[in-house]
Amino acid sequence: MTNVNLEHLAGRRVCSESGKSIGYIEEIIAEQDGDDLVVTEFHIGIFAAFERLSASTIGTALLDFFRLRRRSGLYRIPWDKLDITDPAHPRLLCSDDELPGFEDIGNSRISPAPLHQRDS
Amino acid sequence: MQLLRDILDKQVVDREQVKIGKVDGLVAELRQGKPPRVIAIELGSIALARRLGAQPGRWTARLAAKLGGKLQARPHRIAWHKVRDIGVDIEFDMDVRRTKIFAWQHWLRDHVVGRIPGA
Amino acid sequence: MSSIAWRSLLLLPVLALALASCSSSETVEQQSKLAASTAEAAVLVIDAWLSGAAPPHYASAALQSFAGTLGDADRQVQSAPSSDIARRDALKSAVGRVTIAAAAAERAVKAEQQIQARQARQDLRAAQADLAAAYRQYFAQQQ
Amino acid sequence: MKKLLEISLGVVTSVGGFLEVGSMATAAQAGALFGYQLIWAVVLGTICIIFLVEMAGRFAAVSHHTIADGIRERFGFNAFIWPLLAVLLVNFLVLSAEIGGVAVAAELATGISFQWWALPVAFLAWLLLWKGTFGLIEKGVSMLGLVTLCFVVAAVMLRPEWKEVAVGAVPSLPHHDTAKYWFMAVSILGASISPYLFMFYSSGAIEDQWDKSYLGTNRAIAGLGMSFGGTISVGVLIVAALVLGAHGVTEVDDYNQLPLMLIPIFGFWGFVLFVASLAIACFGAALEVALQQAYLVAQGFGWNWGEDLKPRDDPGFSLVYTLTLFLAAVPIALGLDPLKLTIFSMALTAASLPLTVVPFLFLLNDDRYVGKHRNGVISNAAVIFVIALGFVLAVVTIPLQIFGGT
Incomplete structure (x- = not known):
């Protein structure tokens, strides 16, 4: 069993099988599985740094302002299609033909869990 | 749950609400045929330095080992199953004094x- | 649209550099202005000391510091090259007199001699008036 | 009634934080050389800091995070390290300048050179932090800071042409000393919009355990307190214009010239008032900057922090302010001119603004932190304006520093 540091994946470039860059790792999605927290999905997009901030509308507004927003470039890669044994060099495990199937269509972002409601 | 956004870099407190540090690293266990499992968080200067690059990480680890002995040459880990609450801070069911x-x-x-009067 | 903004942003330091370099190249101008300003400050300090509004230790420290500034300015003006020798000499001599008067004021305040301090204040004012005149002439001619 | 007391205390506190060696020195220089012409820079800087302080307080009250916490969490460590280093450096210089300010006041009062005062001043500040509580420092020292109101009194007594003062509040191009004019405008903005001020404010809100019920209080304190501070700065500028400038003292680059501002108005008491104002304003600011330095490091790395804890309960935190204070005293003890250092660090502060203010744009619009208390259009416009301003200042400051500085 190997252990890896997930934080090293943040912002890493991911290349397709043919060597073309498809984007950077923006987010790692995990879900509760019984007692365990398991990684289910990796989000790969073009604006890694921006993604961490994009809960704010202003982020996307700015992107729009500079005409940088092309949200079509977001891929949701299932956990078993990305080899993260070496977090500094993540490798895609699917062929180029499969890739469009993982593309995120529309704006179906995971809705954020509000933190601020905890205070009362 | 979005690990990078909701867990990484958040404040960690123990069960007495003592501030321990920030989530400087997240360790996952790779399993054959099963999704990676989050097993621990890491904190401390070594984990932080590693995020800046492999080289700073090695230097910090060496320095920490020199100053604090072998035990300090690796980042501190807290097992994920000890997590009790994720809110403004992430609370772990542990006592930092131990x-x-x-x-x-x-x-x-x-x-x-402590040697300075009035402390 | 945004590329123009970027380019003009890059022009800013160049602009700033250009603005900055044309005003600081004139050592004589800067130094005579500094001398005039410092001399006026010295007069204010002597006034304050004579009227008992400034404690002696402050007055003498301030005058000592001003005299030092004037000495520096004097040296820089003396060594600056110039095309018009007569007008430069007028400026030089005025800065020199201001410097000497300030030093005299410093001594007077240190020794707590009111009469000498009054005298030094008068010298300072006179030299300062000459400096202003010489300065106007020097730069009127240059432009 | 309790709220009213809270607000007035807060206003007093923010005045204490606003007026320090930077705003005094830059306002005095600007007034002496350019008359009322640079009042606009003080006004602009005050408006900017009102917005930033209000946001810092709102962020802390709603999210229970300080600004430093928020930056680290939202942007990750690799991004956080840049504002961290920039603010640590700028704060260090500002702290040095503040210690220098107190040391100069001590020299003016006693005649013993300022160099000898640097370490004793640092020691006294350290002792207060070591033994004192947050409330004592925040309120006690700031209350004494009200003595700086003497500048406003002096300005009114001089009967300035208020119409001309109002004209100065509108930006205009300089007629002479162009490079110096812009350099001073930058320094004034840097002195008004200090990152330590809004970061300290958000830490203070957490120390005082603010929650959503403090939002109104926060708005009142930010608006009133900062305008109050700005008014005193304008007072200094008017006095400098009418006393120094009018007498031909245009180049204020020797701190010995500064007491001359109040002597012609109040006589010997003018000297005393000036020395007291300088000493108290700078000492208060030194305490705040030193504390903020420790807050920043402790919050950035997640250590225990709190001025009310005993030093043995937060040794890391206490050690940071201890080291900072004594290290910052060293340049002054070695004889670095406090006034030159002040002007330099104010310009550098202005240049560092983008790094600390850009995060506001994201933090204050993120409903996971501030919920429905997000920024409105006006607040966002203000932040974007400060960022743009800071960005231009950052690009302009460095050449001006070389050519326009005193």
Whole structure:
């Protein structure tokens, strides 16, 4: 069993099988599985740094302002299609033909869990 | 749950609400045929330095080992199953006094700060 | 649209550099202005000391510091090259007199001699008036 | 009634934080050389800091995070390290300048050179932090800071042409000393919009355990307190214009010239008032900057922090302010001119603004932190304006520093 540091994946470039860059790792999605927290999905997009901030509308507004927003470039890669044994060099495990199937269509972002409601 | 956004870099407190540090690293276990499992968080200067690059990480680890002995040459880990609450802070069901995390703060308290009158 | 903004942003330091370099190249101008300003400050300090509004240790420290500034300015003006020798000499001599008067004021205040301090204040004012005149002439001619 | 007391205390506190060696020195220089012409820079800087302070307080009250916490969490460590280093450096210089300010006041009062005062001043500040509580420092020292109101009194007594003062509040191009004019405008903005001020404010809100019920209080304190501070700065500028400038003292680059501002108005008491104002304003600011330095490091790395804890309960935190204070005293003890250092660090502060203010744009619009208390259009416009301003200042400051500085 190997252990890896997930934080090293943040912002890493991911290349397709043919060597073309498809984007950077923006987010790692995990879900509760019984007692365990398991990684289910990796989000790969073009604006890694921006993604961490994009809960704010202003982020996307700015992107729009500079005409940088092309949200079509977001891929949701299932956990078993990305080899993260070496977090500094993540490798895609699917062929180029499969890739469009993982593309995120529309704006179906995971809705954020509000933190601020905890205070009362 | 979005690990990078909701877990990484958040404040960690123990069951007495003592601030321990920030989530400087997240360790996952790779399993054959099963999704990676989050097993621990890491904190401390070594974990932080590693995020800046492999080289700073090695230097910091060497420095920490020199100053604090072999035990300090690796980042501090807290097992994920001890997590109790994720809110403004992430609370772990543990007592920081029974770990080595505050060794340097204790050293400071005993050898420097505590010796100054009025501390 | 945004590329124009970027380019003009890059022009800013160049602009700033250009603005900055044309005003600081004139050592004589800067130094005579500094001398005039410092001399006026010295007069204010002597006034304050004579009227008992400034404690002696402050007055003498301030005058000592001003005399030092004037000495520096004097040296820089003396060594600056110039095309018009007569007008430059007028400026030089005025800065020199201001410097000497300030030093005299410093001594007077240190020794707590009111009469000498009054005298030094008068010298300072006179020299300062000459400096202003010489300065106007020097730069009127240059432009 | 309790709220009213809270607000007035807060206003007093923010005045204490606003007026320090930077705003005094830059306002005095600007007034002496350019008359009322640079009042606009003080006004602009005050408006900017009102917005930033209000946001810092709102962020802390709603999210229970300080600004430093928020930056680290939202942007990750690799991004956080840049504002961290920039603010640590700028704060260090500002702290040095503040210690220098107190040391100069001590020299003016006693005649013993300022160099000898640097370490004793640092020691006294350290002792207060070591033994004192947050409330004592925040309120006690700031209350004494009200003595700086003497500048406003002096300005009114001089009967300035208020119409001309109002004209100065509108930006205009300089007629002479162009490079110096812009350099001073930058320094004034840097002195008004200090990152330590809004970061300290958000830490203070957490120390005082603010929650959503403090939002109104926060708005009142930010608006009134900062305008109050700005008014005193304008007072200094008017006095400098009418006393120094009018007498031909245009180049204020020797701190010995500064007491001359109040002597012609109040006589010997003018000297005393000036020395007291300088000493108290700078000492208060030194305490705040030193504390903020420790807050920043402790919050950035997640250590225990709190001025009310005993040093043995947060040894890391206490050690940071101890080291900062004594290290910052060293340049002054070695004889670095406090006034030159002040002007330099104010310009550098202005240049560092983008790094600390850009995060506001994201933090204050993120409903996971501030919920429905997000920024409105006006607040966002203000932040974007400060960022743009800071960005231009950052680009302009460095050449001006070389050529326009005193």
